[in-house]
Amino acid sequence: MVLSPQLTQFFSQVEQNKQGYIERLTDAVAIPSVSGDPSHRQDVVRMGEYLQQQLKELGASVEIRDPGVQDWNGTGRILQLPPVILATVGTDPKKKTVLVYGHYDVQPALKEDGWNTDPFTLVLDEANDKLIGRGSTDDKGPILGWINVVEAHKQLNIELPVNIKFCLEGMEESGSEGLEKIIHDEAQGYFKDVSAVCISDNYWLGTEKPCLTYGLRGCVYYHITVSGPAADLHSGVFGGTVHEPMIDLAHLLSKLVEPNGKILIPGIYDNVAPVTDKERKTYENLSFDLQDLTNSVGNTINLHSNVEATLQHRWRFPSLSLHGVEGAFYNPGDKTVIPAKVKGKFSIRTVPDMDNDEITRLVKDYVTSEFKKLNSKNTCTVELTHGGDHWLASPDHWNYVAAAKAVEDVFGVQPDLTREGCSIPITLTFQEALNKNVLLLPMGRSDDGAHSINEKLNISNYINGTKLLGAYLYQVANAQ
Ligand SMILES: NCC(=O)N[C@@H](Cc1c[nH]cn1)C(=O)O
Ligand SMILES: [Zn+2]
Numbered sequence: 001m002v003l004s005p006q007l008t009q010f011f012s013q014v015e016q017n018k019q020g021y022i023e024r025l026t027d028a029v030a031i032p033s034v035s036g037d038p039s040h041r042q043d044v045v046r047m048g049e050y051l052q053q054q055l056k057e058l059g060a061s062v063e064i065r066d067p068g069v070q071d072w073n074g075t076g077r078i079l080q081l082p083p084v085i086l087a088t089v090g091t092d093p094k095k096k097t098v099l100v101y102g103h104y105d106v107q108p109a110l111k112e113d114g115w116n117t118d119p120f121t122l123v124l125d126e127a128n129d130k131l132i133g134r135g136s137t138d139d140k141g142p143i144l145g146w147i148n149v150v151e152a153h154k155q156l157n158i159e160l161p162v163n164i165k166f167c168l169e170g171m172e173e174s175g176s177e178g179l180e181k182i183i184h185d186e187a188q189g190y191f192k193d194v195s196a197v198c199i200s201d202n203y204w205l206g207t208e209k210p211c212l213t214y215g216l217r218g219c220v221y222y223h224i225t226v227s228g229p230a231a232d233l234h235s236g237v238f239g240g241t242v243h244e245p246m247i248d249l250a251h252l253l254s255k256l257v258e259p260n261g262k263i264l265i266p267g268i269y270d271n272v273a274p275v276t277d278k279e280r281k282t283y284e285n286l287s288f289d290l291q292d293l294t295n296s297v298g299n300t301i302n303l304h305s306n307v308e309a310t311l312q313h314r315w316r317f318p319s320l321s322l323h324g325v326e327g328a329f330y331n332p333g334d335k336t337v338i339p340a341k342v343k344g345k346f347s348i349r350t351v352p353d354m355d356n357d358e359i360t361r362l363v364k365d366y367v368t369s370e371f372k373k374l375n376s377k378n379t380c381t382v383e384l385t386h387g388g389d390h391w392l393a394s395p396d397h398w399n400y401v402a403a404a405k406a407v408e409d410v411f412g413v414q415p416d417l418t419r420e421g422c423s424i425p426i427t428l429t430f431q432e433a434l435n436k437n438v439l440l441l442p443m444g445r446s447d448d449g450a451h452s453i454n455e456k457l458n459i460s461n462y463i464n465g466t467k468l469l470g471a472y473l474y475q476v477a478n479a480q
């Protein structure tokens with residue numbers, strides 16, 4: 001494979017800039033832009049301002065859109081949502097325009113969660129090729145990767161091969177509130193000339209080989225609330241004399257899913273698309289084995305004994321997870337309390353051709369009928385708290401062909417074609433509102449620990465990932 005002179009020049013500029021790129025990620029990780037915690041809302045805004053400044057310094061024209069306000073967790077506490085950043089680099093009508101989406105908010109992180117180091121101080125561990133810190137891989141590293149590409153071209157005084165339009169939000173980890181409306185409102189405005197969309201916000205299947213991702217599961221999230229007593233009760237005084245909300249809830253939660261992962265809600269599997277022979281072939285020859293799962297999980301607790309079943313249950317079958325119970329006693333030690341009101345939280349990852357409204361109807365009917373069987377005098381309600389649809393794109397599209405060639409330019413291998421088990425609901429919005437192909441082009445590895453403790457991005461993934469994003473733009477420019 002022979003690289004063009006521009007790409008050769010660009011790759012060597014990226015190598016030279018390595019220190020500067022790490023410093024940029026250090027600055028970004030230091031801003032604790034946790035969207036799910038109101039006390040950090042100003043930090044999310046500050047992170048957005050940091051990106052706007054970086055983009056302006058590189059010559060981008062930057063606009064912001066106001067997504068409005070948020071009623072935090074339905075508590076009546078009204079919070080301003082962080083701005084959506086729309087930035088344009090290049091407006092040449094003869095060039096294609098790539099829309100780049102990313103998010104500048106992060107998941108919560110506390111040292112006490114088990115981090116080895118302060119989550120918001122980027123640790124450079126050169127011996128192990130790691131950059132450790134919250135947001136390093138999800139999603140600050142990839143966003144900065146795009147900015148690094150623009151900077152390298154400016155330094156080299158060469159034009160980008162395509163126009164870039166950025167759409168950066170600060171609420172992805174909290175349901176992307178307000179973004180969907182902005183995309184629809186701007187479909188014939190800011191987003192009008194977009195040729196294709198690229199999102200770098202997921203991970204390689206394993207740790208060795210890059211991949212392109214063309215599918216995501218959806219997610220519907222529910223709360224079951226059981227309440228009875230007017231206040232928490234003494235279990236010695238009242239235990240055995242009243243219906244206990246926590247006992248009712250434990251029974252209900254146990255009726256949702258079997259320990260082997262089978263969902264017990266009647267009708268839930270009815271609309272799951274059958275596995276075709278063509279699809280079966282897509283699980284062959286992927287750079288993934290059960291040891292990759294074990295390594296990422298940190299234990300041998302796999303439900304399925306082969307790769308095909310494991311990937312099918314991650315990508316194309318629904319799953320139900322129990323997340324937690326609000327209102328229950330959870331501190332260390334023993335407290336002899338009967339909690340007055342408990343809220344069980346669970347979600348279902350959805351797949352083609354499941355329908356969110358239909359799932360919610362099935363969930364509500366089932367939980368209500370199971371509660372009736374308990375003959376409890378407590379009150380039980382079920383509510384959908386947020387939902388997003390599954391997504392599937394065509395990997396035969398020129399956008400994917402361009403990305404595959406870019407992977408070969410940088411890594412000298414053909415990428416795996418993968419789907420993902422997680423959800424980025426805005427992906428489907430871009431596809432439907434703009435009627436353009438969307439590509440997921442990950443930078444990080446499967447063991448990066450996104451959302452977990454000690455989140456990391458390998459230094460080589462950051463640097464080669466920056467090269468990949470740039471090479472992709474060149475291949476898009478040449479695509480038919
Ligand atoms: N990087 C994608 C990701 O982690 N997405 C979240 C989105 C989500 C869904 N409900 C709440 N957040 C995921 O959990 O899949
Ligand atoms: Zn993300």
Ligand SMILES: [Zn+2]
Nearest residue numbers: 138173450451
């Ligand atoms: Zn995330």
